[in-house]
């Protein structure tokens with residue numbers, strides 16, 4: 008995993024609630040056996056006319072050149088639905104390093120963190136402040152300080168992140184490294200707990 | 204202080220607690236399938252590792268398999284490669300695979316329980332959100348992402364933060380025509396599609412106790428649709444009777460030993476939950492969804508909400524968008540609306556009891572000529588049982604099409620899709636935009652409500668057809 012310490016970028020506003028993983032990456036694109044290349048099908052059915060990549064839907068934010076950046080800002084309950092990690096891969100492959108929302112679905116949150124995409128939970132008010140910004144506005148995220156700032160207004164919130172996950176993110180460690188290094192404890196557990 | 208059922212199982216499986224961090228949770232059973240495992244196998248191979256405890260892993264091919272001519276090579280090249288990859292990975296890592304053509308093949312959440320692999324007190328994971336289904340046996344079962352699948356491959360553990368606990372008590376008697384699917388659709392409509400986020404839910408109360416194992420599985424299955432990490436029900440006689448004698452169930456002395464452990468699996472009287480909800484069973488009517496998340500549901504004889512009347516702006520926009528996609532209007536009834544498709548299948552409602560119920564109602568009737576009806580049994584064993592009981596004849600005479608086991612039109616990954624713009628009454632668990640095919644419009648309901656629509660061609664209150 009690549010370490011993530013700071014982000015300073017414009018943002019893409021997706022003013023919608025309950026964005027589910029079937030929208031982030033529809034099931035028909037889950038046939039791949041590698042993690043790469045999902046970005047081109049991110050929000051596929053909102054981005055393009057049915058199955059035709061040459062016909063982008065002009066009304067969708069990813070097709071509007073005035074918006075860009077490494078931060079996706081979305082309405083509450085982002086990432087609900089399926090456990091498919093392909094959703095996190097698609098966001099990452101597209102170029103997003105962080106998703107900001109007022110509420111995240113659990114599995115998505117874990118999947119994102121496990122792929123170095125930082126889910127930042129902000130208050131409803133702060134979210135509304137971001138949405139009210141123009142497309143030139145930039146946001147700064149500091150993982151160490153746990154802050155998110157709207158640069159032009161200086162409005163700032165701190166966000167929560169589990170200290171362990173924070174260490175992983177700042178250093179680019181992942182959970183598997185941790186588990187492999189603790190095999191002895193796992194084997195000891197197995198000896199005393201012969202369950203199933 | 205007493206302990207909740209969840210805590211009893213969770214605590215027993217914590218290998219280690221990381222300070223200020225998650226716990227290392229030991230996993231008893233790990234189910235895998237073709238779609239969310241290939242990248243995890245690659246991951247451990249890149250690290251030079253083998254699967255740590257292959258005997259605790261069970262594999263099947265379900266999401267991306269055809270439901271016709273399963274004996275022939277898969278036509279779609281990408282699907283074929285993905286299924287082939289699973290076969291190779293399982294071989295390389297000594298994992299038991301119930302693949303296409305195997306008598307145990309089927310939807311992962313159908314086969315685990317029916318083979319007796321799923322047992323009370325276990326921790327169970329799978330790279331699939333509906334792993335919550337297995338909680339019906341009093342197990343801590345939850346869906347994980349592919350990185351976590353890789354963790355379990357590497358160490359038989361996952362790093363997890365302990366969720367909060369919620370108990371939903373449903374007391375009283377259910378109305379005629381109300382199935383467990385209606386109970387869970389009712390709960391989700393009541394607490395919304397995100398109302399359970401951060402929680403592990405225990406379902407309790409006399410109405411839950413009265414349900415069969417298969418009905419309980421339907422409820423736990425859809426826990427994820429309210430955002431919950433998982434759902435569970437304390438095991439009881441119904442549970443033990445269901446497991447006894449199944450393929451991989453313990454037997455002899457082992458059975459006695461296990462039974463003694465399992466009977467301790469309940470929430471203590473003085474256990475405290477982070478949240479509790481009380482529901483009276485008599486509030487619940489047959490349910491149907493009108494929107495594009497499972498929380499947008501109403502009683503079958505109710506009216507679609509009027510978006511303008513909803514005070515919360517976000518929620519209002521949501522419903523407006525949903526109604527637009529669904530081609531529906533607030534303030535109107537769904538009853539009597541024509542549907543073009545009926546799908547009876549998925550890990551929510553494709554078990555033998557579901558199909559028996561449908562067959563008992565359909566017997567001697569014919570489907571409406573404007574409706575396509577597809578029945579997809581959850582597993583090869585369910586399909587075999589359908590034949591043994593002659594239910595297939597009833598379905599065929601009614602004009603229904605019976606397919607082979609798999610996820611099918613639940614997620615529209617294979618060719619089983621609902622055409623754009625058409626309505627489908629589906630016994631599955633998700634009505635997201637495009638879930639059953641781009642532009643498809645899904646109305647979630649119970650198998651009986653689906654069967655009623657198959658016969659009449661319109662959204663129907665099953666109670667109108669079964670009145671004596």
Ligand code: SF4
Nearest residue numbers: 333549550610613614
């Ligand atoms: S039947 Fe549907 S919900 Fe169940 S595992 Fe398959 S795709 Fe997922």
